[in-house]
Amino acid sequence: MMSRDSGASLILSLLISAVLDSDGLSPPGKPRLTSCRSPEKETFTCWWEPGSDGGLPTNYSLFYRKENSDTVYECPDYHTAGRNSCFFSKNDTSIWVNYNITVVATNALGSNFSDPVDVDVVYIVQPHTPENLTVVLEDEDNPFLVVRWEPPRMADTRSGWITLIYQLRVKLEKEEEWEEHFAGQQKQFNIFSLHSGEVYMVQVRCKPDHGFWSEWSATTYVKVPDYISRERSIWILIAVFSTFIFFVFIWTMHINRNSVKHFLLPPVPGPKIKGFDTQLLKSGKSEAVFSALVIQGYPPTSYYDDLLVEYLEVYDNKEQVLMLDRKDLQESLFKSKSSSDTDSGRGSCDSHTLLMEKCVEPKEDQTMMPQVKDSEASRDLVMKNDSNTPESTNVKTKTWPTICSSYHYDQNPCYHSIPEMPRQCHISSNHFASTHQQDYWESPADIYHKKPPSGYRYAQAYSEFNIKGIALKEATFPASKSLEYVEVQHVNQENTLILKPIGQEGPDLFHAACTGHDYSRVNRVVSDNVFLLQRDTSGQCHSDCQEREAPVRSCTQQQPGKPADHLQVPRVQETHLAPNGYVDTATMLSY
C-alpha cells in the first residue's frame, strides 16, 4: 500500500513538474535521514536532511512502520527535537523492534521519499553528557584532584536499564593535548602528579554498554596552588646523599691511590736476572753490567776438587819432579791444572801410574810383577783426556787382561802364592773386570764425552787397578774387599816411583792375608822391573810365610837377571818392619 501511494504520488509529481516546468518550480528533492538517536533507550529522535525544496514550500513528514506490522504511522512529534526531526516518545517507542522510517518531502509540485532506514532503538543509544562535574583539590601538602560527576539525568542507571561507562580528560590550560582517563562505571576519579601553580581543565563523557559516546561535558577549571612535591623532595634528598657518598668514595680512593693503582694496574713482572742492574745498563756501562752477571764459582770446581783429593794424580812434564804426598796431591793438581791442564777432569785420567806403564809393555814384562817404569813411551801412554787416542786406551785395556793372563798363565810353581796369585789376580781381574772393567773400558769413551765424574770413575778404576796390581806381591788384602791404595811417596833419581802403601788396618789385612790368600808384599823396588817381596811376619801365618819364603826366594831366583840378593829379604824384614808388618820401602832404599 505504501508503495502504491508512493507510486501514485510520483506520477502526480511528474505530471505537475511537466506542467510547471516552464516556471522553474520543481518538486522537492529527496530528503535523507541523517541519524536517529535515543538518549536513554526509552525515547528516540530521528533527524533528516531536506533536499531541494524546488522553490515551493515543502512539507516534510516522517512515516514509520514497525516490524511484523504493516501499519504506517506518522511521526508523533515534529517539534520537540527541533527542525527536521521527529521525536518518538516513550509511548511510541518499542524496544527490540525494528522501525522502518521514511521521510517524505512534499511540496505543491510533488513529494519525494527518502530511503527507508531500519532502526532498532537499542542500537542507537547515545546518552547525554554527564552532569554535575565537580573537581576538588585535596591534601594541600601533596595535592591531587578529585573529580566527581553524575550520570545524565534521563538515563536510568539505578535499575540497571542502562549501564554507562565514563571517560574523562584533563589538560593544562596552556597545553594542547588532552590526557584521557577511563573511569569505567565509577563516578569518581583522582588525578595525581599535579604541577604546582597551574590551571587544569577537566571534561567527562559517557557511553552505554552497546552504544555511542556522549558529547564531552562542560569544562571545569581548577587551579593548583604552589607546593613542593614530595617526589621532588625525595629526589633532592637522594641526590644529596649520593653526592656525599661519592665524595667520600673519591676521597678514600685518593688516600689509597697507591693500592688502588696496584689493584687496577698490577705491575708487570719484569725479568729478574741476578746481578743485572738496570740502572747500570741505562748508564751505558755494558761491561760492568755483564760482568756482574758472571757468577763466581761457576762451573763448580770444588766438587771436582774434592773428588780428586783421594786420587793419585801424576802429571808428568819432562822437567817436573813431583813429590807427591797425600796432601801434596791437591797442590799438584792445581799446578798441573794451571800449567798445562785446563781440564781438571783430565787430571785424574791423566795420572801416570806405574802399573799402566807396565800394562803397556806386556812383552817386556815377562815377570808377573808390574814394574814402575817411567819412560818416554809410558809417558805418552798416559791417559790424557783430550789427547789420548783410543788406541792407547785400547792398548791399555788390552794390556790389562794380558797382565792378568800373564799372571794366570805364568804359574810359577816356586811360589806358593803364585798359583793363587793368578787366581787372585784372576779373581781380582775378574772382579775388576766385572766391576770396573766396564768402567774402565767405558771410561775412555767417557773421557771424551762425559764429564769428570765418570772420568773420575775411570781414573779410580785405573788407579785402583794399578795399585792393586802393584800391591799384588806386597799387600795382603782380599780380592773381594776394597782395594788398597798406594800413594807415591817420592820419585827417586832414577825416575822411579816410590810407592807407599796407604795405612790400613793392620789386623784386617793380616787376617785377610791369613785367610787362605797368600799375599806378598813388595819389600822394595829394585831397578828395572824388580820388586823385592818380603816375608810376612804375622804370627799366625808365620808358618805360611815361612813356607812362602822359600818359593819367594826361588821365584826370585828364577826371574831373569835377578840378583841373588833377594835373599836379603829376611834381613830387611826384621829390621825394617813397619808397624803393620809392611816394610817401608823408603827405608829400604836407603841401603
Next chain:
Amino acid sequence: MGLGFESHLGCLATDWRPVLGVSPSPPALRPVLLGRLRFPVTPYETSGSEDVLLLSLFVHCHCVDFGDLMDRAVQLSDKVHFLSTSLKSDLDYHLPAVGKKIPHLSLCHTSPLKTPMDKNQVLSLSESELLSLVQSLLLSWTDALLLLSSEASSLPHPSTSTIQVKAKQLRENSDTLGTGLSRLAHKMGSSSSSYIPLRYTENSLGGDDDSRLVNFHFLLSCFRRDSHKIDNFLKILRCRANKQKPDMC
C-alpha cells in the same frame, strides 16, 4: 513461583538447599573477585583467554555472593553481544547489499517467545522471570549458533577466517553462559522455566551461495537482538543483586 532475589541475597550455600533467609556471608569467607575472570558456577569455561576457572573457590568457600555471580554472568553476556555485533559489522562491511535483502526479524525463530518490548514491562518482571527468560533465549540459540559456526567456514565471504573465529567464540561463550545460568537457577531453587525454548530446526542455511549468505545474515541479526535482550536482562538482575553496591549498576 520463584523465589525473589531478596531471599537469595547473600550466600549461596553449597549444600544445594535454597537459602531463604538473608545471611550475610562473613567477610573472611567472601571471595574477592576481580574483574571478569570469575564465575565459579561454571565448572568448565572455555571462552576466551581471560576466563579463569575458580571452582576451587566455590568449593573452599561456604558462601558465594550472588551479586558476584551475576557480575560474572553479565561479563559473559556482554562479550557475547559484542561478538555478535562485531560479526555483523564484518559481514556488512564487504557485502552491504546483503543486509538489505534479509527478511524481517519478526521471522526469527525466537519470535514466539514473548519478551517485553518496553522498559516498564521489563522492570516489572521478577528476577526469576527474567532469569528464566534469559535461559529460554539462550537455550533456543544453542543449535542455531552451532549451525552458524559450522557454516562460517564455507561462507562465500572475503573475510571468512575472521567470521569463523568469531562465530566459534560466540558459540562457546553462549554455551558457557547457558550452563552457568542453569546451574545458578538450579541452586536458586527456581522451578523449570515457564518459557519453553524454541529450537532451531533448520539443518542448513540454504542451497546456493546467495541464500546461504542471506540466511547467515538473517540468523546473525536475530541472534544479535536476542543477545542484547539477554545482556540487558542480566544487567538488571545484577543491579538488583547488588543493592549494597550501587556502583555495580
